[in-house]
Every structure is written in structure tokens, then in C-alpha cells.
Amino acid sequence: MADFPRTCIENISVSRMVIGTNWFLGYSHASAARDRFIKESLGRRQIADILEVFLRAGVDTLVGARPDAPQLTAAIADAEQRTGRKVVTITTPILKVQEGQADLDATARMLDEHAAMGFDICMPHQATTDSLVDRRLRRLTGMDRYLGMIRQRGMVPGLSTHMPETPIYADETNLDVASYMQIYNAAGFLMQIEVDWVHRMIWERAKPVLTLKPMAAGRLMPLVGLAFVWSTLRDIDMVAVGVLTPDEAREDIEISLSLLERRGPAVELQRTRSKASVTPAPAQG
Numbered sequence: 001m002a003d004f005p006r007t008c009i010e011n012i013s014v015s016r017m018v019i020g021t022n023w024f025l026g027y028s029h030a031s032a033a034r035d036r037f038i039k040e041s042l043g044r045r046q047i048a049d050i051l052e053v054f055l056r057a058g059v060d061t062l063v064g065a066r067p068d069a070p071q072l073t074a075a076i077a078d079a080e081q082r083t084g085r086k087v088v089t090i091t092t093p094i095l096k097v098q099e100g101q102a103d104l105d106a107t108a109r110m111l112d113e114h115a116a117m118g119f120d121i122c123m124p125h126q127a128t129t130d131s132l133v134d135r136r137l138r139r140l141t142g143m144d145r146y147l148g149m150i151r152q153r154g155m156v157p158g159l160s161t162h163m164p165e166t167p168i169y170a171d172e173t174n175l176d177v178a179s180y181m182q183i184y185n186a187a188g189f190l191m192q193i194e195v196d197w198v199h200r201m202i203w204e205r206a207k208p209v210l211t212l213k214p215m216a217a218g219r220l221m222p223l224v225g226l227a228f229v230w231s232t233l234r235d236i237d238m239v240a241v242g243v244l245t246p247d248e249a250r251e252d253i254e255i256s257l258s259l260l261e262r263r264g265p266a267v268e269l270q271r272t273r274s275k276a277s278v279t280p281a282p283a284q285g
Contacts, residue, residue: 003058004253005260007208007236010156010178012120014061014088017256018210019054020242021064022217024072029190029217041244044075051079053249055087063123063181063210063240065089067113090210091119092160092181095128095146108149115153122150123158123181123210130163139173140166147176158210164193164201171206181210186228189216199232208236215241222255223265230259 005016024047028034054060062076065087076087091114096103114122124146132140143159150157159166160181167180183190184198190213191198202209211233215225229239239256243249251267258265271279 004257005235006058007238009121009158009208012088012156014238015059016238017054017059017061017253018090018238018240019051019059019062019087020212020240021062021069021072023242023244024050024075025064025069029213038244044071044078047072047075048078048082049246050243050249051075051087052082053246054253055079055083055085057250057253059253060085061088061090061238063090063092065091065117065119066093067117073117088121089117089119090121090123090158091117091155092123092125093128094125097128097132097142097146099142107146111149111153111155115155119155121158121179122153122155123160123179124150126160126162126181129159129161129166133161133163133165133169135165138165138169140169140175143170144175151176158207162190162192164191164198167205167207167209168201177207179208179210180205181212183213184209184211184229184233185213185216185220185225187216187219187225189213189219202237203234208238209233210238210240212240214239222252226252226256227259230256 006013007016008014023038024042026035026039028038065072080086093110093114095107095110129140132143134141147157156178158177158179158181159170161167162183167182170177182198182202184202186195188195211229214229215222241252243252254267255265
């Protein structure tokens, strides 16, 4: 299998499919019971097995790396050793953005820790970014300070957001960012305005956009969710996908490649008794 198509975030080559980590960390966007199931099902070995599938297909970029997730960090190292391929890491820290010196010092220490982990790209979490959005003045108040701190530590800065205004205001004010992270899916799940508006926003951006939750956290079938994003994004944009098993990773990769190559996907369909009438009959001898 050829490597998955690629794009760039500034001078860093990244795969257009990006490995999401919500399923690894136990964030289901469904229920507390589902969260517990995820945490109980996925350990270091299981995560490494999934990452290995992605890396062998050339999907080598991961969003959600963090210092306080040692199991994930260890699994990344395991998969890198198995495949001989390095993971490009995107971290999304929640910064302390109050004006006091103590908070600024705490943010500096946090960013030092992320830089020491060797993370490549730092895109402050939407809990940080969106708290600084000023719709009246059309700017992200004070964000340039934190982006500068990221740049000083050798990481490429970006912005993670749930607000469609954020990338627009960042472009209008020439913030030093190399990419944006934005929720985008056919169901409109967790999106603050209509899908067509976010679609237009993505196409008008000066930088590549990493889109999140293409399958609406399991509410859309992979073919439906992935077909929408791959057919409506630019060649420079990315899609983050989260999976629970190596087979799910293989399916999402194959479905995505088939969509980009405009061919039928070579995946096994799930079967139930009700589908017997549409299953091809055995060949007659």
C-alpha cells in the first residue's frame, strides 16, 4: 500500500489523515459508561497495535499528544520502534491565560514541558483559544503573546477551536499560526453554525485546516462521514479519525483511500440475518 497523501503545516510534512486520540484517552462524547469501556479496553499494547497500522500506511501524524498521558506516550514509542517511522505530534495544551504573572509563569512552565517532550506542533486547546475570542473587536485578545511563547520553544504554533470565528479573526489580524483545528462533519455535531458556513470558512483560510470529528463521534457510518469530508475539503486540509481497534484503523484508511482515488472500498461489510436477501447467492456447480 502506498503512503497516505500528505500536506504541510508550515515546514513539517504531515499525513492528511491524522490519528485522533479521544478514543485512546476515554472521551466518547456518548456516555460515562462508554468512557469507562474505552479506558478499560485500551492499554499500552492495544494502542500501539492501532498506531502500528496507521504508521505502516503512512498515517504518521497524531493530534492530542500530552505529557500527562504516559500510556499514550509509551504506545507511540512502541509503534515507532516496530515500524521505524517517527510520529509527528500535535499537542493541544490548555493554557492559563489570565493576566497575572503567576498564570504567565505557569503557562511558560507548561510549554517548557511540552517542548521537552519533543512535540512538533502546538495548537492551544479550544478551552484556551475560544476564551480569548472577542467578537466585537474581531480578534483573539492576547493570543499573540502565547503564540510567541510557543514559537520561542521550537514548536510550530496553531489554533484549536470550536468557534468558526477563530480562524477568520486569526487571518484578519495576521496571527503567527501555521494551521487551524476545526470541527467539521456532515451531521453538524458540536458545530456552532450550519455546515455550509463552516465549509466556506475552511475554503477561505490562508492556512491548512485540520478537521475534527468527521464521523460525529460514532454517529455517522465511516463511509458517510469520510465521504463528506474528503469530498468537500481542499488538498491541503486534514482529517482526524479516532478508532478503537486495528481493524477499524485499516477500514478507515482503506475507505479514505478509495474515496480519494474514486474507486470502491475493499472492506468487508458487516452482516446481519436481515441482509440475507441482498447477499449474492453461492455459485452453482
